[in-house]
Amino acid sequence: MKKLCLVILTFVFLLGSYSFASTSQTDNITKGKWVNKSDGYKLRKDSDETVERYKSIKFQEDRTFVLDSVKMKYSGQWTLENNVISLEFNDHSLNTKVGSLTPEGIKIGKDLYSNYSGAVAGLMNFYEFTGIPNATLGHLIMVIIGIFFIFLAIRYNYEPLLLIPIGFGIIIGNIPFFQAEGFNLKLGIYEEGSVLNYLYFGVRQGIYPPLIFLGIGAMTDFSSLISNPKLMILGAAAQIGIFLTFLGALVLGFTPAEAGAIGIIGGADGPTAIFLSSKLAPHLIGSIAIAAYSYMALVPIIQPPFMKLLITKKERLIRMKPPRAVSKLEKIMFPIVGLLLTAYISPSSLPLLGMLFFGNLLKESTVTKRLADTASNALIDIVTILLGITVGASTQADVFLTSKSLMIFGLGALSFIIATCGGLLFAKLMNVFLKGDNKINPLIGAAGVSAVPDSARVVQHEGLKADPTNHLLMHAMAPNVSGVIGSAVGAGILLSFLM
Amino acid sequence: MNLLLAKIDTDFSMVWESGLTTAIVGWLIVFAALVLLVIVFSQIPKLIYYKTRKKLKEETKKDVVTDDELHVVGDVNAAISMALHLFFSEMHDEESNIITIKRVRKTYSPWSSKIYGLRVWPRK
Numbered sequence: 114m115k116k117l118c119l120v121i122l123t124f125v126f127l128l129g130s131y132s133f134a135s136t137s138q139t140d141n142i143t144k145g146k147w148v149n150k151s152d153g154y155k156l157r158k159d160s161d162e163t164v165e166r167y168k169s170i171k172f173q174e175d176r177t178f179v180l181d182s183v184k185m186k187y188s189g190q191w192t193l194e195n196n197v198i199s200l201e202f203n204d205h206s207l208n209t210k211v212g213s214l215t216p217e218g219i220k221i222g223k224d225l226y227s228n229y230s231g232a233v234a235g236l237m238n239f240y241e242f243t244g245i246p247n248a249t250l251g252h253l254i255m256v257i258i259g260i261f262f263i264f265l266a267i268r269y270n271y272e273p274l275l276l277i278p279i280g281f282g283i284i285i286g287n288i289p290f291f292q293a294e295g296f297n298l299k300l301g302i303y304e305e306g307s308v309l310n311y312l313y314f315g316v317r318q319g320i321y322p323p324l325i326f327l328g329i330g331a332m333t334d335f336s337s338l339i340s341n342p343k344l345m346i347l348g349a350a351a352q353i354g355i356f357l358t359f360l361g362a363l364v365l366g367f368t369p370a371e372a373g374a375i376g377i378i379g380g381a382d383g384p385t386a387i388f389l390s391s392k393l394a395p396h397l398i399g400s401i402a403i404a405a406y407s408y409m410a411l412v413p414i415i416q417p418p419f420m421k422l423l424i425t426k427k428e429r430l431i432r433m434k435p436p437r438a439v440s441k442l443e444k445i446m447f448p449i450v451g452l453l454l455t456a457y458i459s460p461s462s463l464p465l466l467g468m469l470f471f472g473n474l475l476k477e478s479t480v481t482k483r484l485a486d487t488a489s490n491a492l493i494d495i496v497t498i499l500l501g502i503t504v505g506a507s508t509q510a511d512v513f514l515t516s517k518s519l520m521i522f523g524l525g526a527l528s529f530i531i532a533t534c535g536g537l538l539f540a541k542l543m544n545v546f547l548k549g550d551n552k553i554n555p556l557i558g559a560a561g562v563s564a565v566p567d568s569a570r571v572v573q574h575e576g577l578k579a580d581p582t583n584h585l586l587m588h589a590m591a592p593n594v595s596g597v598i599g600s601a602v603g604a605g606i607l608l609s610f611l612m
Numbered sequence: 613m614n615l616l617l618a619k620i621d622t623d624f625s626m627v628w629e630s631g632l633t634t635a636i637v638g639w640l641i642v643f644a645a646l647v648l649l650v651i652v653f654s655q656i657p658k659l660i661y662y663k664t665r666k667k668l669k670e671e672t673k674k675d676v677v678t679d680d681e682l683h684v685v686g687d688v689n690a691a692i693s694m695a696l697h698l699f700f701s702e703m704h705d706e707e708s709n710i711i712t713i714k715r716v717r718k719t720y721s722p723w724s725s726k727i728y729g730l731r732v733w734p735r736k
Contacts (some may be wrong), residue, residue, distance in 0.1 A: 340686075342653040349646040356635035363631040372631070437683035442660060443653075450652060458645045587686075595646060602645045606638045 142172045142193060146234035147219050147226035154183055155294040157303070162511060166293055167241055169234055170219070170226060183293040247289035251510030259283030259505065265410065272410035272567070275383070275501055279406060282505015285309075302506045313503045316398060319391040321500045322384035323468040328493025329384075329565070329597065330472025331485045335447050338591040340436035343543070344553065348595025350539030351561030354379025354532025355603045358524050365520055370394055373607040375521055378405045379528030380600025381412070381564035387504070388465060389604045393611055399507035400518040404525035406504070412567045413574075415526070416533050416559050420575050423537045424555050428544075429579035431554040433588050441477070448474040455602055461612075462605025469601065529562065536561035536592065553588070560589040563596030657683075 147170045154166040169181045172191055178200060180187040189202040196214040200221075212221035219226040229237065240246060262280030266273035286309075290300050302309040315321040338345060359376030367375060374390035374397055386405040390398045408415065448470035456463050475485040507513075540558030547553065556576055560568045569589035576585035658665075669675070722728060 339653055342650045345646045345650050345653075346643070349643045352642045353639055356639045359638075360627065360631050360635050363627045369630065369634070373634075435685050435687050438686050438689045440660065443656060446656060447653070450656075451649060454648050454652065455645050458641060458648070595649075598649075599642050599646055603638065603642045606641050607634075610634045610638065 139174065139193070142191075142198070142214070142219075143174050145228050145230045146171050148229050148234050148237060149224045149226045151224055156292045156511060158294055160294075160511065164247075164293070167237060168224070168226075169238075183296050242291045244289045247291060249289065249510060251514045252287045252289050255287040255508055255510045255513065256284055258508075259287065262407075262505075271413075272406070274497060275406050276410055278498055278501025279403065279505040282502040283508050284505075285502065286506030286509045301509065302503065303509065303512065309503065309506055312499055313507060315496075315499060316387060316402075316503050316507070317391055317395060319388045319464070321496050322388035322391075323464040324496045325384040325493060325500065326465050326601075327468040327472040327488050328490075328496070330448070330469040330474075331476045331489035332493075333469075333473060333476075333565070333594055333597075334590070335473065335594055336439040336444060337436050337587045338594055339439045339443050339447055341588070341591055344557070344588070344591035345595040345598075346543070347536050347540055347558050347561040347592035348563070348597075348599040349561075350558065351532045351536035351563075351592070351596055352380065352599045352603045353535035354381075354528040354530075354562065355600065355607070357531050358528035359607070361527060362520075362524055365524070367517075367520075368394075370611045371397060373611045374401055375524050376528065377401075377600070377604055377607065378408065378521075378525040379532045379562075380596075380603055381405070381409055381529060381532060381562040381568070382597060382600045383409060384500075385465060385600050385604045387500070389608060392608055397517070397521065399504065399509075399513050400521045401525075402504040403508060403513075404522050407522075408525050408529045409564045409567060412529075412562075412564050413571050415529050416562075416568060416571050417575055419530060419533050420537065420556055420559055420571075423534060423541070426579065428541070428555050429576065430583065431544075431552055432580075432583055433552075433554055433557075433585070434550050436587055441479070444477040445474070448477065451598070455598060459602045459605035459609070461608040462601045465601040465604065466598070469597065532562040533559050536596075554583075554585055557585055557589040557592055561592040561596045561599075563593060563600050565593050565597055566590070568596075569593040 149168045150165050151168070152165045153163050156162050156164060166183045168183070171179045171181070173179075176190055176192065178189060178191045180189075180200075187202055187204055187207065189200055189204075191201070192199045193214070198212045198214060198219060198221075200210040200212065202209070210221055212219050212226075215225075217225060218228060259280045259282075262276045262283065265271045266276035266280065286302055291298060292301070297304050297306065299305075299307040299310075301307060302313050304310055355376045356379075357376075358379045359372050362372035362375040363369065370393040374386075374394040377386045377389045378401060380386065383402065383406045387398060387402050390401040394401070452466060452470040455466050459466075472485070472488050475481045475488060536558035537555055538558070539561075540553055540555035544552050544555060554576065556572050560572045562568050569586055572589035573584065573586040576583050726732075
């Protein structure tokens with residue numbers, strides 16, 4: 114009996130000691146969460162950049178586990194024997210993984226998981242989703258650029274209607290957030306299904322530019338151009354900026370389609386640049402649009418030095434014949450005949466030219482005042498807001514801050530300079546053939562770059578500097594609006610050549 | 613800068629063959645489109661004012677009627693418009709010429725103040 118009792122007691126003691134040992138090891142594993150942070154996570158499918166991300170494993174007492182990775186949650190069963198942990202995944206595509214329990218933590222493959230309480234692991238997870246760990250120097254640079262745009266708009270009144278939405282858009286687009294390949298928070302402009310992505314659809318598919326052109330058409334008075342049609346040629350001459358920049362971009366190693374999209378910056382027309390780049394080089398829209406709008410805002414700084422360089426004091430003093438009064442019939446005929454002639458030559462520019470001339474007919478017909486009013490006020494304002502904010506937000510640092518963007522900015526500046534010089538020199542050439550009071554003031558050639566109405570305003574300003582009584586604004590508006598038509602035709606030609 | 617230049621990979625044969633052709637032909641087409649517009653819109657006024665020109669020829673018994681005789685210059689138009697505007701804005705109804713000022717006293721309250729309204733825009 115005594116022997117039997119001794120055997121039973123020994124068995125119970127052994128069982129107790131075994132279960133005690135077993136319980137303490139299980140407790141070691143099941144308490145808190147096991148967290149690992151390792152590198153190698155791609156930001157996006159098309160990105161080469163990798164970042165560090167957290168992974169966590171929670172071992173349950175019922176021998177199940179949950180592995181929380183960036184992409185998804187995995188579950189399965191775990192067993193522990195002699196410090197060796199086996200993980201059997203429920204997902205059959207995943208193999209069984211074996212790890213070991215070491216004094217530093219659990220080691221599975223190369224990854225070392227450290228133990229943290231549930232609350233600390235939650236805080237780490239929260240911290241990972243804030244902007245701070247995801248911020249890069251690029252984000253900071255872009256935010257500074259955005260603030261600089263806003264500063265230029267408020268302090269110097271440079272194109273505030275564009276630079277304020279674009280500047281703020283840049284800040285919005287460069288708020289860092291959690292990103293990883295296959296993980297979609299639906300926040301960023303490049304994440305499918307996000308609000309910004311839906312708004313960006315209008316840029317990507319080239320919807321906003323024709324709507325802007327509708328508003329421009331409803332605002333533009335073509336009478337100065339109709340009264341002196343020969344000034345239209347200056348708008349064509351300045352488009353040399355587009356084609357020489359196209360060649361420059363090819364030399365720098367861009368593909369023909371990319372080069373065409375970059376060349377259109379020389380057309381000095383934001384909507385046209387966005388329209389063409391959305392078709393030819395959608396991946397460069399952000400850089401091209403920002404370059405086009407920035408240089409348009411900087412027209413008062415870019416153009417005057419070249420005006421002074423190429424136009425003599427005597428030429429700047431030339432007074433032009435005042436434009437004749439244009440009849441209503443001529444004004445109504447212009448959009449119809451203009452569309453027929455230009456769209457037959459370059460049908461690819463139909464979305465832009467069609468809307469431009471349609472808007473103008475709404476205005477000039479005088480019987481659709483309400484429609485013209487909406488197109489030139491409410492509609493263009495709404496589209497400008499959406500266009501500005503989404504183009505700004507598309508400059509996400511990891512997409513925008515590349516060597517290509519720098520080259521695009523360089524080529525953009527060059528194209529504005531070439532376009533300005535082309536217009537000025539052609540105006541001088543025209544004067545060789547014009548006689549008497551038909552001579553033109555070559556300064557108005559600079560307005561051929563389009564950038565309505567800034568370049569015409571620059572011409573007026575420079576003209577007044579030479580002679581305070583010589584007002585060139587009305588004359589400069591003719592090449593200015595013909596520049597819009599010329600750049601749209603140019604965009605259509607590049608589209609049909611390169612697409 | 614070196615990084616930038618290292619990435620430049622130029623295919624000069626493509627630049628000269630297709631690029632140059634595209635650039636020259638493209639620019640010429642833009643030119644052609646706008647030159648066509650110039651030609652058409654230089655001729656349209658002649659068509660529109662054909663009858664007027666003919667009538668003027670008969671009235672003045674001149675062989676040639678110049679464009680200056682046919683069109684009113686914008687400045688002249690503006691002067692006529694201004695004169696008409698001033699004339700019409702000078703026109704008044706018969707008025708009594710008795711001016712009275714009625715003093716209206718209102719008790720101020722911030723609740724009805726126009727200064728603190730939500731629709732007030734910030735001043736520049």
